[in-house]
Amino acid sequence: NNIAAEGTAAELQSRQAPYLCWRCQLRICQSDFTQLMSDIAAASSKDSQLGGDSQEAKRVKLNGDSPACTSTEVCSACLGILATLDRLDSDVCDLIANAVAASGHSFTACRLLVSSPIVCLIRDHAWQLAKAEQQSVEKIKEAPISAKDLWKALARQAIERRLLSDGGQQTRGDVETIPLQLALEFRYADDASESDDCLRRLSSGGGGGGSTRHGAASALASVSAEAFKAALPCPPAPASGPVKLIVAEVSKELMFVGGRYRKLCRRLPQTPWILDGERRMDTSVEELISPAIVRLAKADSASFASAGREDVDVRMLGRGRPFLLRLLNPRVARLTAAETAALQAEINAADDRVQVSHLCQVNRAHCEALRAGESEKVKCYSALCRCTGGPPITAEDAGKLSGLAASGLVLEQSTPVRVLHRRTVAVRKRRILSLDLEPLPPDAADAGRLFRLRLRTEAGAYVKEFVHGDLGRTRPSLGELLGEGRQCDLLLLDVVDVELDWPHVGGDAAADSKADLKADPDADLKVDPVVDL
Known part of the structure; x- marks a missing residue:
């Protein structure tokens, strides 16, 4: 041939x-x-x-x-x-x-x-x-x-x-x-x-x-x-x-860097906040984390993604929220463990509003795992609430709510009024997996109306709307569950855990998730200035 x-x-x-x-x-x-x-x-x-x-x-x-x-x-x-x-x-x-x-x-x-x-x-x-x-x-x-x-x-x-x-x-x-x-x-x-x-x-x-x-x-x-x-x-x-x-x-090709961030203040958006063409807030979580990583990787730019997002007036505590940076055209071939450890320390020392942990280079498979876990993750919250109307909250009320959550509590939530301008109008069903209500000792200021609410929910649940009802758009609301003409307002809200093991978290995860509360037992009750939304 x-x-x-x-x-x-x-x-x-x-x-x-x-x-x-x-x-x-x-x-x-x-x-x-x-x-x-x-x-x-x-x-x-x-x-x-x-x-x-x-x-x-x-x-x-x-x-x-x-x-x-x-x-x-x-x-x-x-x-x-x-x-x-x-x-x-x-x-x-x-x-x-x-x-x-x-x-x-x-x-x-x-x-x-x-x-x-x-x-x-x-x-x-x-x-x-x-x-x-x-x-x-x-x-x-x-x-x-x-x-x-x-x-x-x-x-x-x-x-x-x-x-x-x-x-x-x-x-x-x-x-x-x-x-x-x-x-x-x-x-x-x-x-x-x-x-x-x-x-x-x-x-x-x-x-x-x-x-x-x-x-x-x-x-x-x-x-x-x-x-x-x-x-x-x-x-x-x-x-x-x-x-x-x-x-x-x-x-x-793109380089991927992942980690978890904790947001420790109530006046910080996750990404740059532009409203009607004008910037609100001087910086953001993204802007406090990204520049140092872009500089180390010698990349042209970066895009920021995360496993959900908290509102600007909500803190992210515990282990923090998983985040991912996609770095465009990085000049370095890789980021070593020593380099990311030093970078993490640099970010944490630069601004006390955001703290980063588990920072590391990840691959495309890890990115897919983050995306896949988006709809499956469970989030834990701690909220400071006030009850108006009806009698004060009692231990019996707390036991009743815990039992309802244990037996399967499903919310039907119409798109909240506060996000109607950017979300499709729909009714979404979300489960409350656990609910713990703790009445706080009364004082002259609140007359026994304050209580702490801890809950675990499916991804996508609107916790603020569950507490105050959103003009009847969330059913049942917390006030409806308590009954006796009670209505509830949310004063402060913290995300205390995002139950998604990404990137891989070692055996000290549980201790890490409680680090904030050990340092400050009343961390989730401090009355910080709340953004006027």
């Missing part, structure tokens, strides 16, 4: 004026990638034994600062893409290494993304039809392996070896590393005009599509061999010049 393929390639080369490089001679006549790689390796070995003076070795030079072949003998199929392989270890790797060094990225692995001129699809098809005609084959069964895919397969190891020897780092198993992405583009000066002209001719001959890669592929799939030959020469006309290799982009 190899001999027959080589013979056909030689015949194609000899009977047509357009130049076809030796790699494309093998490529056009071979649709099996493994066999093609073997054929090229055998041809390269044979050339090396003959002294290395192949037909390509003397036909490559630098075109500006980019590797390219000469314009006098440019392959009419790959347009000189494969010719650059003969200067791979010098010019090509130099060009890429300089671009990577200028980007400032550190990395442990790299990934090549290679694009080629659209017209290469059309030129390959023309050579295939010439091959089919020579072999008396009526129909082409498979498209040839593209020049860019072959180039990528042949160049990848040399490029990775050069980059890792220049500026790469050793891979560690304890953290995820983000591979460097190299977007390489082979540019052909006449690509747009030539592909537009070819596709216009094919369209009039029964093809279709447009001057895009997808349009070209669609046109070639739908046009008949006869129509193609009538519209375009087979083999194709000589190339007008060589391609030029451009390093279009050096970047990284």
